[in-house]
Structures are given as structure tokens and as C-alpha cells.
Amino acid sequence: MANIIIQLSKYLIIILMAAYTFSCFSIFTRNYEDEETPVLIRQDVLMFLILCTAFGAMYLAEEDMRILFIGAALAVVLLAVILLYNLIYPSVSRLVVNNMCMLMTAGMIMITRLSSDNPSPYGSSVRQLIFIILGVIFGLIVPILIKKLTFLEQWTYIYAAVGGAALLAVALFGGRSGGAKLSFDLGPVNIQPSEFVKIIFVFFVAASLKASVEFKNVVVTTAVAAAHVLILVVSTDLGAALIFFIVYLVMLYVATRQPLYALAGIAAGCGAAVVGYHLFSHIRVRVEAWQDPFATYSGGGYQIAQSLFGIGTGSWFGTGLFQGQPGSIPVSETDFIFSAITEEMGVIFGLCLILVCVSCYIMFLNIAMELRDPFYKLVALGLGTCYIFQVFLQVGGVTKFIPLTGLTLPLVSYGGSSMLSTMIMFGIIQGLYIVREDEEEKIERKKERESRDVSGRTTRKKASENKPRFEEVPKQRTRQRKRARSKQRIR
Amino acid sequence: MTYFFVILFIALMAYLIYFTVFRASTVINSPYNQRQETFAENVVRGTITDRNGNVLAETLVSDDGTETRNYPYGSVFAHVIGYSDPQYGNMGLESVENFELLTSNAFFLEKLQNEFDGAKNIGDTVVTTLDADLQQASYDALGSYKGAVVIIEASTGKILAMVSKPDFDPNDIAEDWSDLNNDSKNSPMLNRATQGSYAPGSTFKIITTLAFMRQNSNYADYTYDCDGEITEGNTTIHCFGSTAHGHEDLRSSVANSCNSSFANIGLSLDISKYRETAEDLLFNNSLPSVLNYTKSSFALTEDSEDSEVMMTAMGQGKTMTSPYHMAMITQAIANGGTMMRPYLVDSITNYTGSEIRHNVPQSYRKVMTSAEASQLKEYMEAVVEEGTGSVLSGKSYTAAGKTGTAEYSMSDSDRTHSWFMGFTNVDNPDLVICVITEGSDGSPGGKAVSIAADILDSYYD
Numbered sequence: 001m002a003n004i005i006i007q008l009s010k011y012l013i014i015i016l017m018a019a020y021t022f023s024c025f026s027i028f029t030r031n032y033e034d035e036e037t038p039v040l041i042r043q044d045v046l047m048f049l050i051l052c053t054a055f056g057a058m059y060l061a062e063e064d065m066r067i068l069f070i071g072a073a074l075a076v077v078l079l080a081v082i083l084l085y086n087l088i089y090p091s092v093s094r095l096v097v098n099n100m101c102m103l104m105t106a107g108m109i110m111i112t113r114l115s116s117d118n119p120s121p122y123g124s125s126v127r128q129l130i131f132i133i134l135g136v137i138f139g140l141i142v143p144i145l146i147k148k149l150t151f152l153e154q155w156t157y158i159y160a161a162v163g164g165a166a167l168l169a170v171a172l173f174g175g176r177s178g179g180a181k182l183s184f185d186l187g188p189v190n191i192q193p194s195e196f197v198k199i200i201f202v203f204f205v206a207a208s209l210k211a212s213v214e215f216k217n218v219v220v221t222t223a224v225a226a227a228h229v230l231i232l233v234v235s236t237d238l239g240a241a242l243i244f245f246i247v248y249l250v251m252l253y254v255a256t257r258q259p260l261y262a263l264a265g266i267a268a269g270c271g272a273a274v275v276g277y278h279l280f281s282h283i284r285v286r287v288e289a290w291q292d293p294f295a296t297y298s299g300g301g302y303q304i305a306q307s308l309f310g311i312g313t314g315s316w317f318g319t320g321l322f323q324g325q326p327g328s329i330p331v332s333e334t335d336f337i338f339s340a341i342t343e344e345m346g347v348i349f350g351l352c353l354i355l356v357c358v359s360c361y362i363m364f365l366n367i368a369m370e371l372r373d374p375f376y377k378l379v380a381l382g383l384g385t386c387y388i389f390q391v392f393l394q395v396g397g398v399t400k401f402i403p404l405t406g407l408t409l410p411l412v413s414y415g416g417s418s419m420l421s422t423m424i425m426f427g428i429i430q431g432l433y434i435v436r437e438d439e440e441e442k443i444e445r446k447k448e449r450e451s452r453d454v455s456g457r458t459t460r461k462k463a464s465e466n467k468p469r470f471e472e473v474p475k476q477r478t479r480q481r482k483r484a485r486s487k488q489r490i491r
Numbered sequence: 492m493t494y495f496f497v498i499l500f501i502a503l504m505a506y507l508i509y510f511t512v513f514r515a516s517t518v519i520n521s522p523y524n525q526r527q528e529t530f531a532e533n534v535v536r537g538t539i540t541d542r543n544g545n546v547l548a549e550t551l552v553s554d555d556g557t558e559t560r561n562y563p564y565g566s567v568f569a570h571v572i573g574y575s576d577p578q579y580g581n582m583g584l585e586s587v588e589n590f591e592l593l594t595s596n597a598f599f600l601e602k603l604q605n606e607f608d609g610a611k612n613i614g615d616t617v618v619t620t621l622d623a624d625l626q627q628a629s630y631d632a633l634g635s636y637k638g639a640v641v642i643i644e645a646s647t648g649k650i651l652a653m654v655s656k657p658d659f660d661p662n663d664i665a666e667d668w669s670d671l672n673n674d675s676k677n678s679p680m681l682n683r684a685t686q687g688s689y690a691p692g693s694t695f696k697i698i699t700t701l702a703f704m705r706q707n708s709n710y711a712d713y714t715y716d717c718d719g720e721i722t723e724g725n726t727t728i729h730c731f732g733s734t735a736h737g738h739e740d741l742r743s744s745v746a747n748s749c750n751s752s753f754a755n756i757g758l759s760l761d762i763s764k765y766r767e768t769a770e771d772l773l774f775n776n777s778l779p780s781v782l783n784y785t786k787s788s789f790a791l792t793e794d795s796e797d798s799e800v801m802m803t804a805m806g807q808g809k810t811m812t813s814p815y816h817m818a819m820i821t822q823a824i825a826n827g828g829t830m831m832r833p834y835l836v837d838s839i840t841n842y843t844g845s846e847i848r849h850n851v852p853q854s855y856r857k858v859m860t861s862a863e864a865s866q867l868k869e870y871m872e873a874v875v876e877e878g879t880g881s882v883l884s885g886k887s888y889t890a891a892g893k894t895g896t897a898e899y900s901m902s903d904s905d906r907t908h909s910w911f912m913g914f915t916n917v918d919n920p921d922l923v924i925c926v927i928t929e930g931s932d933g934s935p936g937g938k939a940v941s942i943a944a945d946i947l948d949s950y951y952d
Contacts, residue, residue, distance in 0.1 A: 004607075294521055309518065309519050309523070309524040309526055311515070312510070312511070312515035312516070312519040313524075313526045323529075324526070325525065325529055328525055350507065361496065365493060388496055392499050392503060395503060396503050399506065401503055
């Protein structure tokens with residue numbers, strides 16, 4: 001009997017998730033803020049329904065009260081997140097807040113499910129909940145900092161020094177996990193600095209390229225960026241190296257609008273990939289495992305083969321929670337969480353999850369496009385690229401679309417460093433969104449002052465001549481949404 | 492730049508959909524996947540039958556719920572059906588069709604009922620193309636010889652029989668496991684039909700003949716005077732038993748299986764084109780096969796020594812092939828040059844017999860023109876009518892084929908592998924058969940052609 005309910009719940013979850021995902025994109029067609037609100041509330045309702053269905057089904061499967069407690073605690077935390085953001089930052093992008101919560105929910109469902117088989121049941125689920133709470137606190141503090149700290153763009157070389165030093169420290173003294181030097185033991189906590197250096201790196205590039213896009217400065221910036229990438233390659237953190245590389249290319253291209261730089265960068269990247277393939281055995285192992293995971297099963301193919309078994313067995317609708325064997329996928333709570341989710345919740349759910357991430361990215365791009373200050377614009381763009389490219393590498397890796405790079409899926413995977421750094425990234429972009437809204441207000445106020453100085457008759461004319469779109473916010477939003485819509489059409 | 496990421500994600504999602512639709516069922520069939528055990532918790536493994544409904548493998552459930560896999564024919568189907576054991580995994584069709592056998596397409600209300608009762612569903616039935624009578628006849632005819640028999644339906648590529656010896660009894664796989672695996676002398680677990688790698692002996696002369704025909708449009712005018720041996724440089728090739736075959740054309744060279752004549756032909760060939768012909772026939776290539784197999788190899792290059800060329804042309808040298816592959820080549824000749832994709836599963840039905848999926852014959856590749864095929868067919872008829880395959884003449888059925896004897900060891904030169912490949916009902920080919928016996932001492936009973944005759948006699952009577 002319980003089995004039937006679990007089977008039905010999996011279809012229900014997929015339907016709810018599909019509806020949620022649809023609204024993530026349909027919202028871009030709304031023109032005014034008050035039209036968006038009902039959609040956003042519907043999203044929240046859908047999300048809590050998914051949460052309740054999933055945790056309810058898991059309780060039925062295991063009959064362990066702890067599952068219900070974790071589910072309830074998560075619901076309370078998410079409700080608090082949504083309300084607090086609304087309360088403290090009414091002008092924040094609520095779509096991003098919702099998506100953030102949705103991704104955390106999907107992750108928590110699977111982590112709770114997986115951790116029931118652990119030696120200390122539900123330990124990592126509870127820890128992840130704590131990480132979420134910590135992340136939310138950071139996520140709530142960061143926007144205000146961004147707004148207040150106006151000198152951020154002057155710290156160019158401090159960023160480079162701190163970031164480089166942190167990476168170097170890991171490369172030299174870091175502990176090994178899974179063949180790669182990634183983490184750093186600080187007493188009881190295990191920190192993975194490259195997650196945070198990503199953010200510092202974006203700030204460095206943005207500050208440097210804002211100061212000047214002359215050839216000399218571009219060369220210097222590129223050299224520093226290349227040093228970051230090299231350190232990461234040497235410490236075998238290939239995924240992070242690739243992200244730094246792509247993020248730098250995108251930011252350089254947007255700052256300079258020079259296709260030549262982008263082409264040169266891609267060529268250099270391809271060259272480096274070939275050299276790296278011949279130079280480093282760990283890169284070769286990854287590529288061979290990607291080409292044929294079954295032939296290299298006992299070598300490096302084991303992980304990816306198990307991941308494919310999971311995804312393949314789950315197929316469109318998944319096996320249902322607690323009905324599959326996601327535990328047989330190695331590191332399923334972190335690197336392979338996507339495979340575990342698709343195994344038990346279905347490929348359709350997995351596709352929806354990808355689309356939710358893409359929806360976040362589209363929102364980030366919107367924010368970046370509207371920022372006037374080139375430093376903020378570059379930061380928003382860099383962090384957005386950082387996020388979406390990590391999603392691509394991660395999902396592409398575990399589905400054998402591209403070689404495996406060993407990254408976490410932001411907000412979904414288990415892990416404190418990943419959760420905190422992603423929440424900080426999201427917080428920064430949300431902060432920039434607020435900065436933008438303030439910019440608009442400032443310009444508006446300035447105009448009003450100007451209009452007060454000059455005689456009333458001419459003022460109105462002048463203002464409407466000049467830039468009418470700053471007069472009322474909704475119109476501005478119209479333009480913005482249209483852009484988003486055209487992007488969707490391309491998809 | 493936005494487009495870059497949009498394209499990346501469209502590609503990623505398209506790939507994931509492609510994987511789920513087309514690749515997933517193959518991937519999860521991998522023997523490394525422990526999840527199939529999970530299926531077994533909810534499904535009673537399905538039955539495997541031959542094409543007439545005879546049960547080849549079934550799961551018996553006792554009153555207390557214990558399941559045992561039962562193979563009514565014992566070791567007769569050992570390699571092709573294989574075994575399924577919770578501890579030792581799956582082999583043969585049991586492995587290839589594992590997913591189907593553990594999937595239940597029973598009526599959905601019945602499945603719902605089972606769900607309420609906590610009972611297991613019954614897995615689907617795999618209906619094979621195999622013919623139990625023909626398989627049994629082949630198994631009996633091979634007797635105590637090591638070797639293999641492959642029988643394919645000429646026009647469709649359906650595999651009707653596949654026997655390999657020495658064998659094992661899949662009913663006792665768990666008890667015999669370590670003995671079977673430690674027996675490196677006999678390797679009873681090896682499916683010699685597909686995984687055996689043998690020198691093709693004189694059967695390879697058919698490929699040499701085809702290469703010669705392709706390189707000389709006037710091949711019908713070829714003549715050779717055989718005095719029992721041929722010498723080129725330091726190498727002398729003898730005919731079988733040093734028989735002098737006298738004046739021959741291409742047809743009688745094939746019929747007599749004349750080594751000297753074929754060594755002579757080999758020396759006249761353009762080696763790279765010769766290699767091309769062999770590769771057209773899938774030497775050095777992968778074969779269409781769901782069972783594990785060994786690739787065939789053709790080793791001649793432009794730099795090869797003359798002695799190597801002469802040996803290869805008559806079927807010795809470094810050429811290696813499997814009975815399965817030689818049966819496929821014979822099938823193409825019998826079928827007017829079109830090689831069919833050999834297959835073992837005719838259909839999948841649910842346990843009550845409602846059909847879920849039906850496989851249809853698929854042509855794999857046109858490996859030679861129909862003119863070439865009919866010419867080779869004529870030469871192979873001559874082998875039976877007036878040559879080394881005369882055991883098969885004067886039967887109730889007509890037959891064409893090619894015999895072969897392959898030396899395989901320097902120390903034991905008396906013993907040879909004996910080959911026969913051929914087909915019946917020459918005007919409208921019916922069965923394609925390929926037989927090999929290892930280490931035959933030349934006595935009539937151990938000859939592949941006699942074994943083939945025994946099998947075909949029992950089938951047509």
C-alpha cells in the first residue's frame with residue numbers, strides 16, 4: 001500500500017515541478033510587478049507542496065519520525081527565508097529567491113534520502129540544514145554590504161593577492177580528497193577555498209578591467225588570471241580551473257567587446273587542453289573514463305558508470321523515493337547528487353532542475369544588463385557565468401556529456417563551502433539588483449531637483465524629452481522583460 | 492555570449508533526452524549494474540523459449556518463495572542461453588536480455604493487485620530464434636569433440652542453433668563455478684562459436700577466390716597445373732597429402748581445395764586490394780553480435796613476405812576467424828551478397844504470451860555483388876558434387892559448401908582443426924551451417940563435413 005502512494009507521489013512531484021519550472025519562464029512575459037506577485041506566490045505554494053509530498057512519501061517508506069522533523073524544519077527555514085527577504089529587501093528579485101529555495105529543497109530531499117543509509121542516519125541532512133541557515137544569514141548580510149561598500153572596485157591587487165595566496169596555500173598544504181587537492185583543514189571545519197576564491201577572482205577581473213581596457217592592462221590581467229588557472233591545474237582541481245578560465249574569457253569579451261581576445265583565449269584554451277592531456281595523467285584518466293566508462297571500469301570509469309546506471313534505471317519518471325539504489329553511486333551526496341535525484345525522481349525532474357538553474361541565470365543576465373556602473377555590471381556577469389558554467393560542467397559530467405570534472409551542483413549538493421559561497425554569490429547579485437533600483441531612484445530624484453531649479457513649464461518638457469523611461473519604473477520593467485522574452489524564444 | 496550558454500544547455504538537455512530514450516536500456520544492462528538485483532526483488536525472472544515455445548530457461552518458485560533458475564535442456568544451450576546466478580552474474584542471452592526478463596509487462600490491473608498483495612510480478616518472456624531440435628541435433632552430432640556449430644537461416648539471419656563444446660551445465664553453475672574457471676586446458680565457459688579464434692584453413696580460399704575474381708575479370712580463363720607442391724623462394728607449399736591435382740581451372744581448384752593453385756593465385760594478387768576484399772567481409776572489423784565475440788584478423792600488408800602471402804591465400808598464416816564470422820560470410824554468399832544482421836531474439840512477450848515487441852530481419856551490409864555471390868555459390872556446389880565435400884552429395888536436400896583443414900601446432904602436426912561451412916537447398920538457400928572440430932585426427936567421424944551431414948540429415952528427414 002505504502003508502495004502505491006510512493007509511486008503516485010513521484011508523479012505528483014513531477015507534475016508540481018513541471019508547473020513550477022513553467023512559471024519560472026512564463027513570469028518573464030509579465031510586464032508589471034503586480035502581475036508577477038500571484039505567479040511568485042503560486043511558485044512558493046508549489047515548492048511547499050513538493051516539499052510536503054516528498055518528505056511525506058519518505059516517511060511512509062521508512063516510518064522514521066526524524067524525516068518529518070527535518071522536512072518541517074526545512075519548511076520553516078524556507079518560509080523564514082522568503083519572508084525575511086521580502087521584509088528586509090522588498091526590491092530584491094523574488095524569482096531568484098524562489099529558485100534558490102527550490103534548489104535547496106531538491107537537494108535536501110535527496111540528501112535526507114541518501115543519509116538514511118549512513119552510519120549516523122540523517123547526520124549530513126541536519127548539517128546541510130545548518131549550512132542552509134548559515135548561507136541564508138550571509139545571503140541576507142551581503143546585499144547591504146554591497147550597497148554600503150562603495151570602494152570595492154579599488155582593491156584590484158588585494159583581490160589578486162588574497163585569491164592567489166589562498167589557492168597556492170591549498171596547492172602546497174591542502175589535504176587530498178579523491179585524488180585532488182581541494183580542501184583545507186581548519187580545526188573541525190574542512191574548507192574548500194577555491195569555492196570562495198571564485199568570487200574574489202571575479203571582483204579582481206571586474207576591478208582591473210573597469211580601470212582600463214588598454215592592451216597593457218589586459219595583458220597584466222590575463223597573466224594574473226592565467227596564474228590562478230595554472231595553480232588550480234597543478235593542484236588537480238580541473239573543474240575550478242575550467243570555470244576560472246571561462247569566466248575570465250566572458251568578462252574580458254564583455255569589457256572590451258573585442259572578438260579577437262575571445263578567439264585568442266579559446267585557441268589558448270584548446271592548446272592548453274592538449275598540452276595538459278599529455279602532461280598530466282589525471283586528465284588522461286578522466287578523458288578515458290569519459291570515452292568508455294565500462295572499458296575503464298576498474299580504473300576511473302567506475303564513478304561515471306554507476307552514475308549512468310542510476311540515471312538509466314530511473315528513466316523519465318524515476319524509481320520513486322527509497323525505491324532505487326542511489327547509494328551505490330559514489331559520492332552521491334556531493335558530486336553525483338544530480339544522478340541520485342534523476343534515479344529516484346526521474347529524468348523529467350532532472351530536466352526541470354536544469355531549467356530552474358537556467359532561469360536563475362537569465363535573471364542574473366537581466367540584472368547585469370541594466371547596471372550602469374561597468375564594475376558592478378562585470379561582477380554580476382562574472383558571478384552569473386561562474387554559476388551557470390559550474391551547473392553545466394557538473395550535470396554534463398555526471399551524464400557523460402563531457403568528461404567528469406568533480407564539482408558540486410550549487411545549492412543542491414551537500415557541502416558547507418559550496419553552499420556558503422553560492423549564497424554569497426547570490427547575495428552579491430541581489431545586492432547589485434538593489435543598487436540598480438537605487439540608481440534609478442537617484443537619477444529620478446536628480447531630475448526632480450533639476451526640474452525644481454528651472455521654471456515649471458520648460459521642465460516637464462525637458463524631462464519628457466530627455467529620457468522618459470526613467471520617469472516611471474514599470475515602463476523600465478517592460479523593456480527589461482521584453483528582452484528576457486526574446487531570450488526565451490531563442491531557447 | 493548568451494547564445495553560447497543557451498546552446499550548451501540545449502545540447503546538454505537534448506543529450507540527456509537522447510540518453511534516456513536510446514542509450515539507457517543498453518547501459519543499465521551492463522553486468523556491473525547491481526541495480527538489476529533490485530528489479531529481482533519485485534519481479535520473478537521471465538522465461539526464455541525457443542521459436543516453437545519449448546522452454547529453454549525458466550524460474551521455478553517453491554512454496555516458501557525460493558526461486559531457482561531451471562534449464563530443461565541442461566548443457567545443450569549452455570553458451571548461447573548462458574546462466575543467471577545471484578552470486579556469479581549472468582552470461583549469454585541471460586545477460587543480454589536481463590533487463591527484459593526482469594521487466595514485467597503483465598496486465599496492469601494484475602500488477603496493481605500484486606502490489607496490494609505484496610506479490611511479485613512475473614517477468615516478460617524472451618522468444619528466441621533458436622530451434623531446440625536443430626540445437627539438440629547439433630549438440631549430439633558434435634559428440635565428444637571440442638568445437639562449435641553455428642546454424643543461421645539464410646534469408647533472415649535468424650540464428651537457429653549455436654553449440655560450443657566443451658560445455659557446462661547451467662543448472663549447476665554455482666557448484667561447478669571454480670572448477671569451470673580453473674579449467675584453462677578446456678575453457679568450458681568459452682563460447683567457441685563466437686569467441687573461438689581459429690586459423691580458417693581452406694575455407695579461407697573462398698575469400699581468396701573472391702579477391703582473385705575482383706582483380707581479374709577474366710578469372711574464368713585461369714588455369715594451373717598442379718604437381719602436388721609449389722615452391723617460391725625458400726618456401727614450398729604441399730597439397731593435402733601431396734596429391735597432384737593435375738590441370739585445373741578456378742572451379743576445380745576450389746573443388747579440390749588445391750593448396751598449390753591457391754598459393755599461386757595469392758602470389759598474383761595485389762595485396763592491398765586483397766586486404767580490402769577481406770575487410771569488406773568484416774575481417775579486422777567489428778561484427779554485428781549481441782554476444783561477446785572475438786574479432787577476425789587478416790594480417791597481410793604490402794610488406795609481407797611471399798611465404799606469408801602463399802600461406803594466407805590457402806588459409807594458414809596469421810589469419811584468424813570465428814565460426815560465427817565464417818557462417819556470416821557463407822550466409823551472405825547464399826543470400827545473393829547481402830549479409831543479414833544475425834539475431835537471436837525473435838520477440839518479447841508478456842508471460843501470458845501477448846507480444847510486446849517483435850524483431851524483424853535487418854540487412855547489415857551488401858558485402859559482394861549478386862554476380863559474385865552466384866559465382867561463389869557455383870564453386871561451392873562443385874565442392875559438394877565433385878570435390879572434398881562429396882559426403883553431402885546425393886542427399887534428399889541439395890548442399891553447397893567448403894571444407895577446411897587447419898594445422899594449428901608444429902609439434903602435433905597430425906592433428907588439425909576441421910572446418911565446414913555451407914548451405915542447403917542451393918536454388919533457394921535455407922540453412923547456413925558452419926562447423927569446426929578441434930584437434931581432429933583425420934578419422935571420418937571427426938570431420939566437420941560429416942558432422943554437418945549428420946545434423947542436416949536429422950533436420951531434413
